[in-house]
Amino acid sequence: GPTTPLSISVIGCGYLGTVHAVAMAALGHDVVGIDVSDERIALLASGEAPFFEPGLPERLTAGLASGRLRFSTDIAVAATADLHFVCVGTPQSEGSDAADLRALFSATEVLIPHLRPGSVVAGKSTVPVGTAARLSGLVEGAGATLVWNPEFLREGRAIADSLSPDRIVVGVSAVEESGPSASAGSSGALNMLRRAYATMLELGTPLVVTDLPTAELVKGAANAYLATRISFMNAMADVAERAGADVVGLAEALGHDERIGPHYLRAGIGFGGGCLPKDIRAFAARATELGAAAPAALLAQVDEINLGQRARIVEAVAEHFGGSVVGRRVTVLGAAFKPESDDIRDSPAIDIARALHRLGSIVTLTDPAALPNVAGRYPELSLEASLDHALRDAECLVLATEWAEYRLLDPVRAGALVAGRTVFDGRNCLDREAWSAAGWKYRGIGRR
Ligand code: UGA
Numbered sequence: 001g002p003t004t005p006l007s008i009s010v011i012g013c014g015y016l017g018t019v020h021a022v023a024m025a026a027l028g029h030d031v032v033g034i035d036v037s038d039e040r041i042a043l044l045a046s047g048e049a050p051f052f053e054p055g056l057p058e059r060l061t062a063g064l065a066s067g068r069l070r071f072s073t074d075i076a077v078a079a080t081a082d083l084h085f086v087c088v089g090t091p092q093s094e095g096s097d098a099a100d101l102r103a104l105f106s107a108t109e110v111l112i113p114h115l116r117p118g119s120v121v122a123g124k125s126t127v128p129v130g131t132a133a134r135l136s137g138l139v140e141g142a143g144a145t146l147v148w149n150p151e152f153l154r155e156g157r158a159i160a161d162s163l164s165p166d167r168i169v170v171g172v173s174a175v176e177e178s179g180p181s182a183s184a185g186s187s188g189a190l191n192m193l194r195r196a197y198a199t200m201l202e203l204g205t206p207l208v209v210t211d212l213p214t215a216e217l218v219k220g221a222a223n224a225y226l227a228t229r230i231s232f233m234n235a236m237a238d239v240a241e242r243a244g245a246d247v248v249g250l251a252e253a254l255g256h257d258e259r260i261g262p263h264y265l266r267a268g269i270g271f272g273g274g275c276l277p278k279d280i281r282a283f284a285a286r287a288t289e290l291g292a293a294a295p296a297a298l299l300a301q302v303d304e305i306n307l308g309q310r311a312r313i314v315e316a317v318a319e320h321f322g323g324s325v326v327g328r329r330v331t332v333l334g335a336a337f338k339p340e341s342d343d344i345r346d347s348p349a350i351d352i353a354r355a356l357h358r359l360g361s362i363v364t365l366t367d368p369a370a371l372p373n374v375a376g377r378y379p380e381l382s383l384e385a386s387l388d389h390a391l392r393d394a395e396c397l398v399l400a401t402e403w404a405e406y407r408l409l410d411p412v413r414a415g416a417l418v419a420g421r422t423v424f425d426g427r428n429c430l431d432r433e434a435w436s437a438a439g440w441k442y443r444g445i446g447r448r
Contacts, residue, residue: 004195005028006029006195006196007029007030007080007081007083008021008029008085009031009032009077009078009084010024011075011078011084011087012034012089012103013034013044013087014035014088015051015155016087016089017124018044018050018060019158019159020087020151021069022056022060022069024196026059026062026163027198028199029196031069032072033069033072034072041071045070047060047064051342051343052341052342052370053156053158053341054159055159055160056159078111079114079116081119082116082192084120085149086108086123087151088107088125090104090125090126090127092278092281097282097285098286099282099285101128104125104135105135108121112139112142115139115142115143115144116143117142117144120144120192120193121146122146122148122149122193123135123148124149124150126150126223126275127219128220128283129213129286130286131216132213133213136212145186145188146189146212147170147172148170149168149170149171149193150215150218152219155343156339156340163200165200166206167205168193168201168205168206168207169207169208169210170190170207170208170209170210171210172209172210173185173211174211174212220279220283220286221283223275223280223283224299226264227276227280227299227306228299230271231301233251234267234270234305234306234308236250237445240447241447245446246447247267247428247445248267250446266427268309269310269352269426270306270307270310270348271337272347273337273338273343277303280303281299284296287299309445310348311355313426313445314352314359317330317424318359320422325361326360327360327361327362328360328362328395329362329393329395329396329419330356330397331364331366331396331397331418332352332365332400333366333387333397334349334366334367334403335347335366335401336367337401338401339403341369342370342372342373343370344370347370347401348400349367349400349401352398352400353365354378354381357381364390365381365383366383366385366386367401371385387405392417392418395422396424397423398423398426399424399427399429402429407429407430409430411440412438415439415440421440423435423440423442423443425443427445432444
């Protein structure tokens with residue numbers, strides 16, 4: 001742990017805040033997690049992880065047992081903290097693409113009266129560039145300093161990403177703009193962040209110190225780039241399919257180019273989740289506000305290609321059945337937007353299952369973790385927890401989430417259960433040869 005533990009508050013115990021609070025306690029700091037939801041706080045305080053995340057339950061229990069991790073709905077408890085991480089959600093606004101910043105501003109406003117002079121507020125939420133400048137006046141009025149410290153954790157790998165990140169980014173207010181006293185505040189604040197992350201910095205994690213708008217932009221740009229990379233590969237899959245080429249081989253060959261690299265090149269039914277889709281829309285909306293038409297158009301295209309992937313696989317299934325899926329039994333493997341997660345927010349799997357159901361197909365949906373979340377939200381979908389039962393009598397399979405149990409499914413055993421041996425591999429993750437050899441008609445994305 002750090003030589004001198006800090007007293008830390010984490011405001012907002014959603015996905016990001018919960019994981020960050022647990023990670024900060026694991027690093028040896030004294031942490032209190034704050035949230036407006038009684039239910040959420042009661043759950044966390046009792047040691048129960050409110051969502052599926054590998055490694056979280058163990059870390060949460062260990063933090064509570066150590067006495068270094070507490071949870072409260074009372075913002076006044078944050079008053080003794082040296083460092084406040086603001087981790088509230090910034091969802092897509094209803095009726096527009098812009099980010100909804102109401103929770104962020106209200107959380108900051110309730111925190112203000114409890115800020116000690118010399119304390120630091122570190123914004124972690126994903127925000128449109130320019131938001132930190134608006135918050136900074138509020139925070140500095142209380143004698144505290146605002147920094148921006150975006151978070152890059154991935155669901156399913158959140159603990160590992162938090163404890164060993166690729167980089168730490170800290171934005172501070174510019175010296176020129178704020179005068180000598182504020183710049184002293186900035187260097188003190190930067191030192192506070194260095195202490196918070198001392199363990200990682202000692203291990204050589206790169207620290208990028210920059211100004212507030214650049215730090216905000218790093219997060220938006222990183223997600224915009226990742227989304228663009230996926231839509232780019234899906235665009236290549238379209239060309240490959242028409243040309244009789246194979247996008248999996250293409251991605252492998254591209255990945256050997258050091259300038260491109262091998263990660264995040266998987267074509268398929270596209271990206272979903274609580275971040276990438278809403279973040280590119282918010283990014284485009286903000287770019288438009290700033291008068292930057294081309295960046296907005298680029299990301300609109302990325303979004304369109306991505307959503308098109310969902311529509312295309314549904315069309316392909318219909319085509320397979322001669323144009324209509326009415327009365328056809330289709331089993332969708334996976335509901336979560338990605339494996340090792342129970343998150344179904346903007347999940348391509350759910351969209352595809354619902355579209356098939358709307359077209360008259362008898363859809364069975366299975367998933368090892370996410371079904372409880374589907375049951376509450378989409379009662380029209382028929383759910384089956386047992387994989388074998390889900391396979392039984394299916395006329396066609398659509399693999400939508402690449403859980404290990406689907407990737408490693410034995411095509412011979414599966415072939416004995418189903419009524420029709422056709423598989424649409426929406427994640428290009430099955431062994432095409434093995435499935436074909438077992439008598440299946442295999443259809444990938446961007447593959448022959
Ligand atoms: C994403 C970013 O990867 C994180 O760095 C960021 O911190 C996070 O959003 C956030 O803003 O909070 P996450 O949404 O958890 O993380 O999931 P990813 O692993 O990035 O996957 C997003 C989607 O892209 C999934 O639906 C996945 O199936 C899809 N994907 C990913 C592809 O279709 N192809 C790929 O090659 C990679």
